[in-house]
Amino acid sequence: QLQLQESGPGLVKPSETLSLTCTVSGGSISSSSYYWGWIRQPPGKGLEWIGTIYYDGTTYYNPSLKSQVTISVDMSKNQFSLTVTSVTARDTAMYYCVPDVGATAAYWGPGTLVTVSS
Amino acid sequence: QLVVTQSPSASASLGASVKLTCIVSSGHSRYAIAWHQKQPEKGPRYLMKVNSDGSYFKGDGIPDRFSGSTSGAEHYLTISSLQSEDEADYYCQTCGTGVWVFGGGTKLTVL
Numbered sequence: 225q226l227q228l229q230e231s232g233p234g235l236v237k238p239s240e241t242l243s244l245t246c247t248v249s250g251g252s253i254s255s256s257s258y259y260w261g262w263i264r265q266p267p268g269k270g271l272e273w274i275g276t277i278y279y280d281g282t283t284y285y286n287p288s289l290k291s292q293v294t295i296s297v298d299m300s301k302n303q304f305s306l307t308v309t310s311v312t313a314r315d316t317a318m319y320y321c322v323p324d325v326g327a328t329a330a331y332w333g334p335g336t337l338v339t340v341s342s
Numbered sequence: 343q344l345v346v347t348q349s350p351s352a353s354a355s356l357g358a359s360v361k362l363t364c365i366v367s368s369g370h371s372r373y374a375i376a377w378h379q380k381q382p383e384k385g386p387r388y389l390m391k392v393n394s395d396g397s398y399f400k401g402d403g404i405p406d407r408f409s410g411s412t413s414g415a416e417h418y419l420t421i422s423s424l425q426s427e428d429e430a431d432y433y434c435q436t437c438g439t440g441v442w443v444f445g446g447g448t449k450l451t452v453l
Contacts, residue, residue: 327437
């Protein structure tokens, strides 16, 4: 069964870069069956799609975040990653990595909380 | 522009049924949508995908009490025999040309 696990620092200083990694188990990140995505939820707010990536490097980003985020894939480690530059308090959120199956998140992991604070 | 609209809140009594609505913006009404549940202090859970013809495909382990339907640009999540654990936020989500859009979510209160 496909499982995803987020990892990364829980605290990032304002103006710095947030980096998260998602490790995929139970399946190959190079599978043609999936895209791989990131979604976040700020405290007290709704779900916000960040972007998705295919194993060949094809990416789609939320237009409102496009200038700030990069998603990449490392097939050798069966991982994909998220980078958010120049973070502010608005980037404080639970971050979830998900498999994109048919343009939706077929599974959700536990997520990881990232707080932006000095 | 692709926009997904949900009512902010809904309520229904224990054991009753409730129908949550998701409206996809004009010109995109034939897009499939997905429903996700977010219970307090838990991660989100995928419920189902609803196609434009009204057919729906549920995630693993989703009870029969949950069903989906469609009428034009309006998509519905119906929960019957409401239980206390159904009290949660419910999000509708669609995708257009690779870009996902979530609705603002509906907070369901079970009375």
